[in-house]
Amino acid sequence: MSWYDVFSNFYDGSLERLYLPFREAAAERLALAPGQYVLDAGCGTGQSLDVLSPAVGPSGRVIGVDLSRGMLDAAKRRATTKGFTNVELVQGSLLALDRRMLAPHLPAGRGFDRALSFLVMSALPEWETATRRVWDLLEPGGTMMIVDANTESIGLQGHLVNLTARADIRRRVWSALETLGEDFVLERLQAPYSVGGDIIVARARKPAR
Numbered sequence: 001m002s003w004y005d006v007f008s009n010f011y012d013g014s015l016e017r018l019y020l021p022f023r024e025a026a027a028e029r030l031a032l033a034p035g036q037y038v039l040d041a042g043c044g045t046g047q048s049l050d051v052l053s054p055a056v057g058p059s060g061r062v063i064g065v066d067l068s069r070g071m072l073d074a075a076k077r078r079a080t081t082k083g084f085t086n087v088e089l090v091q092g093s094l095l096a097l098d099r100r101m102l103a104p105h106l107p108a109g110r111g112f113d114r115a116l117s118f119l120v121m122s123a124l125p126e127w128e129t130a131t132r133r134v135w136d137l138l139e140p141g142g143t144m145m146i147v148d149a150n151t152e153s154i155g156l157q158g159h160l161v162n163l164t165a166r167a168d169i170r171r172r173v174w175s176a177l178e179t180l181g182e183d184f185v186l187e188r189l190q191a192p193y194s195v196g197g198d199i200i201v202a203r204a205r206k207p208a209r
């Protein structure tokens with residue numbers, strides 16, 4: 001059992017309210033629309049499903065990928081309870097993400113219109129590889145967004161966040177996205193003390209064909 005399997009038991013109770021305003025800010029900037037296909041890369045317990053699933057509606061689809069069975073079970077319970085019928089969940093590593101992993105869920109020849117990775121890349125030493133894997137599955141003209149906690153000078157709370165999330169919030173997790181896309185934007189939003197730093201919202205668009 002991984003740490004995130006254990007964390008799934010108290011993840012929502014401890015973090016859902018804290019990050020909700022940033023999830024809403026992310027959804028707004030993603031300019032979601034009915035019918036879109038969205039990848040929730042490292043979906044965890046599915047908190048982002050609350051803003052993604054209703055926005056793309058019954059003709060759209062949200063595919064959540066996560067490594068942890070415990071996290072995915074919680075996401076499944078959330079989707080069922082809230083009646084999110086356009087959500088599909090896949091267990092796998094973002095470091096091995098490809099079309100084959102998503103084959104039953106992503107129609108052949110179809111990529112994602114939007115991809116969101118929320119509080120995931122800081123927990124991945126290989127965030128650049130993960131970013132490229134997600135990027136490769138984007139449709140031309142599609143947008144990828146990375147939202148994460150970040151600080152340049154870490155304090156006590158930052159260390160606590162790193163310990164709890166098995167992360168390092170000093171990582172410049174937007175580095176690969178910055179080189180891949182066009183119209184790269186990096187925003188730094190002020191966050192409550194508990195976050196351990198700021199919230200960064202990084203996004204870039206894949207050039208249209």
Ligand SMILES: C[S@@+](CC[C@H](N)C(=O)[O-])C[C@H]1O[C@@H](n2cnc3c(N)ncnc32)[C@H](O)[C@@H]1O
Nearest residue numbers: 004042043044066067068071093094118119120
């Ligand atoms: C801090 S949680 C964030 C979950 C969710 N995105 C959210 O906003 O609440 C980090 C998530 O990344 C997942 N994760 C870590 N390494 C991963 C990997 N290599 N591939 C897929 N998911 C991974 C963990 O299982 C966990 O669910």
